[in-house]
Amino acid sequence: MIAIRRARAADAPGIxxxxxxxxxxxxxxxxxxxxxxxxxxxxxxxxxxxxxxMGHGVFVAVRSAEQGTPLVVGFSTARPCQGxxxxxxxxxxxxxxxxxxxxxxxxxxxxxxxxYLAALGCRSVxxxxxxxxxxxxxxxRLGGRRLANGATHVAGAAVPQVAYAWDPIETLLDVDA
Numbered sequence: 001m002i003a004i005r006r007a008r009a010a011d012a013p014g015i016x017x018x019x020x021x022x023x024x025x026x027x028x029x030x031x032x033x034x035x036x037x038x039x040x041x042x043x044x045x046x047x048x049x050x051x052x053x054m055g056h057g058v059f060v061a062v063r064s065a066e067q068g069t070p071l072v073v074g075f076s077t078a079r080p081c082q083g084x085x086x087x088x089x090x091x092x093x094x095x096x097x098x099x100x101x102x103x104x105x106x107x108x109x110x111x112x113x114x115x116y117l118a119a120l121g122c123r124s125v126x127x128x129x130x131x132x133x134x135x136x137x138x139x140x141r142l143g144g145r146r147l148a149n150g151a152t153h154v155a156g157a158a159v160p161q162v163a164y165a166w167d168p169i170e171t172l173l174d175v176d177a
């Protein structure tokens with residue numbers, strides 16, 4: 001059984017493991033090999049644990065294991081935006097472990113993040129996606145409107161990205177995925 005819920009500090013190592021594995025697989029042709037090889041689950045775990053303890057919008061898809069130990073199979077993070085942003089809220093990350101993709105978990109995690117942002121008063125939401133990421137069609141299928149092109153810097157190199165937005169936020173909250 002899979003549950004979508006707010007992350008707990010104990011979920012941080014599982015979140016970090018999903019982060020590292022999905023980046024190494026999804027971005028193998030988009031990001032430098034040395035950068036991907038150097039990703040540290042330990043460092044990322046500390047980052048996510050800190051975010052969770054600070055009350056940030058971190059959500060997990062968790063499968064219950066036979067011994068009752070939960071297994072994180074996906075996660076999303078979200079934050080409200082201020083100033084010059086493409087929307088009032090941003091979904092910063094959304095990753096689902098390879099073996100768990102195409103089961104609706106990504107849509108559930110995206111909507112959990114959007115619901116969190118809506119509860120904070122955000123009326124629109126956006127997400128940046130690396131250009132060339134095969135998940136781009138996922139966002140379009142969920143009604144995301146291509147809003148902007150940009151670039152992010154990874155390992156000293158500019159990497160093109162595209163922003164998808166849902167405005168109003170209800171256009172995402174009402175989607176069946």
